[in-house]
Amino acid sequence: MSDKPAKTYKVIRLESENIKRLKAVSIEPGGNVIEITGKNGAGKTSVLDSLFWALTGKTATKQPSPIRTGEEKATITLDLGSLTVTRKFLAQEDGSYTTSLVVETEDGARFQKPQNTLDALVGSLTMDPLEFTRMKPADQFDALRRFVPNFDFEKSAGDNAADFRTRTDVNRRAKETRAQAAGIVVAAGTPDEPIDESALVDDLQAAGDHNADIERRKSNRAAVASQILAHDQAASSKRAQITVLEQQIAALRLAAEEDIEAGKKLQKRLDDAGPLPDLIDQTEIRAKISAARVTNGAVAEKKRSADLLAAAGRLEQESAALTKAMADRDAEKAKAIAAAKMPVDGIGFGDGIITLNDLPFDQASAAEQLRASIALAMAANPKLRIILVRDGSLLDDDSIGIIAEMADKHDIQIWMETVSSGRAGAIVIEDGAIRQEKALEAAE
Numbered sequence: 001m002s003d004k005p006a007k008t009y010k011v012i013r014l015e016s017e018n019i020k021r022l023k024a025v026s027i028e029p030g031g032n033v034i035e036i037t038g039k040n041g042a043g044k045t046s047v048l049d050s051l052f053w054a055l056t057g058k059t060a061t062k063q064p065s066p067i068r069t070g071e072e073k074a075t076i077t078l079d080l081g082s083l084t085v086t087r088k089f090l091a092q093e094d095g096s097y098t099t100s101l102v103v104e105t106e107d108g109a110r111f112q113k114p115q116n117t118l119d120a121l122v123g124s125l126t127m128d129p130l131e132f133t134r135m136k137p138a139d140q141f142d143a144l145r146r147f148v149p150n151f152d153f154e155k156s157a158g159d160n161a162a163d164f165r166t167r168t169d170v171n172r173r174a175k176e177t178r179a180q181a182a183g184i185v186v187a188a189g190t191p192d193e194p195i196d197e198s199a200l201v202d203d204l205q206a207a208g209d210h211n212a213d214i215e216r217r218k219s220n221r222a223a224v225a226s227q228i229l230a231h232d233q234a235a236s237s238k239r240a241q242i243t244v245l246e247q248q249i250a251a252l253r254l255a256a257e258e259d260i261e262a263g264k265k266l267q268k269r270l271d272d273a274g275p276l277p278d279l280i281d282q283t284e285i286r287a288k289i290s291a292a293r294v295t296n297g298a299v300a301e302k303k304r305s306a307d308l309l310a311a312a313g314r315l316e317q318e319s320a321a322l323t324k325a326m327a328d329r330d331a332e333k334a335k336a337i338a339a340a341k342m343p344v345d346g347i348g349f350g351d352g353i354i355t356l357n358d359l360p361f362d363q364a365s366a367a368e369q370l371r372a373s374i375a376l377a378m379a380a381n382p383k384l385r386i387i388l389v390r391d392g393s394l395l396d397d398d399s400i401g402i403i404a405e406m407a408d409k410h411d412i413q414i415w416m417e418t419v420s421s422g423r424a425g426a427i428v429i430e431d432g433a434i435r436q437e438k439a440l441e442a443a444e
Helices: 044-056 115-120 130-133 139-146 152-182 197-242 246-272 283-339 366-380 397-410 435-443
Strands: 013-017 026-027 033-037 075-078 084-093 099-106 347-349 354-356 384-388 411-417 427-430
Touching: 013 044, 033 044, 044 075, 044 084, 044 115, 044 384, 044 411, 044 427, 084 115, 099 115, 130 366, 130 384, 139 347, 139 354, 152 283, 197 246, 197 283, 246 283, 354 366, 366 384, 384 427, 397 411, 427 435
Parallel strands: 033 411, 033 427, 384 411
Antiparallel strands: 013 026, 013 075, 075 084, 084 099, 347 354
16 A cells, blocks of 8 residues: 555554653543643653654664663554554663564554655654754754755855855955055156167167277277388388498388388378267167166066056956855845745745744744744644644743644644643653553552
8 A cells, every 4th residue: 555644643542651761651632732741750751752753763763772671672552543653662682672663544454664654744844843943043944944945055055155265265366466566666657668678779789889890990090000100210220221231222222112102002091091980979878778678667567567457357357256146146045935935924044044024033032933833843744733842841831822822723732741730631640650540550
């Protein structure tokens, strides 16, 4: 048969034997609020545990010892009307235990996968509304995300976290780049393009070559002048020797004539050469080169500043794009949340928290929190009309009145544990049994 139950269920009868501190109890609820009370250690918590363990199973197996001390087995039988749940625990020699589960219909038909049947009844939210009110805001937020379908909260949060880290790095680099640009001092009037130093260097080289040529030619002319003087001196010496050296007159005269001719030729060369041009003053060219280098340095700094400002602008655009992506993602989340049908009027999602009437959930009044938590527990368990309140002793009379009102209004059973309550109708547990049953045992 199918493992999916097709109706809603409430507890008709609970029987629990040898569960934790309980000996044997049988409870048939007479109303929608079932108050289980007694002193601490009497076994009242074991009653609510019996309900919870019968249905959840997984939680029960995590208990170190669900079986009453000194006993070998324990049994929970839960009559839900058209379904009966029987869970048994059997002690083993090594101190562990085994568990078995049977879920059957009124006509005795059994479900092939009984725990799957129960899992379909029990919602994912806690069955205890007070536990929800004590959750951290982030845990409340996670618990209610199931009511917002088709939106991946983890992916959205992960994407936002990644973009936030990237944007932080981009903003840091933009700030550093802009600071570098601000640290560059550009003199007023600095041109946008550098001066061509190579042309000035060529002018300097040409002036140097010209001056070197003039110096070379000047040196050559000085050498020629020295040669002329030497020839003149030689001629004078030879003339002085003519009278003495008649025999050498012819040769000396010829040599003298040759020297004279040579001197004339050299003189003609000097006469034909004309005056030397003026030297070029290199000081002005060097000054222009120095000025050009200063200007070009300023141009380079100006260009570096412009490049840094452009880079900062690009980084700022990237940061703006990341900011927009995060905002778009948040808007998509807000749209999904706004479109979600929440089970309780006034419940909504804030930034990682649950809100109630536009205020953080923990800022709502105790009565508002209690009403909302009960409504959420009902919405989370639409088929199983059972809510467990384990810390009922923390509630004042007004809060208990709210519980009773909502239980009757929505036809849901609320099993509430209190300590030594004197309210009429409360089921008192003493030493693992219901007080009335204990009295009957003593009488027998």
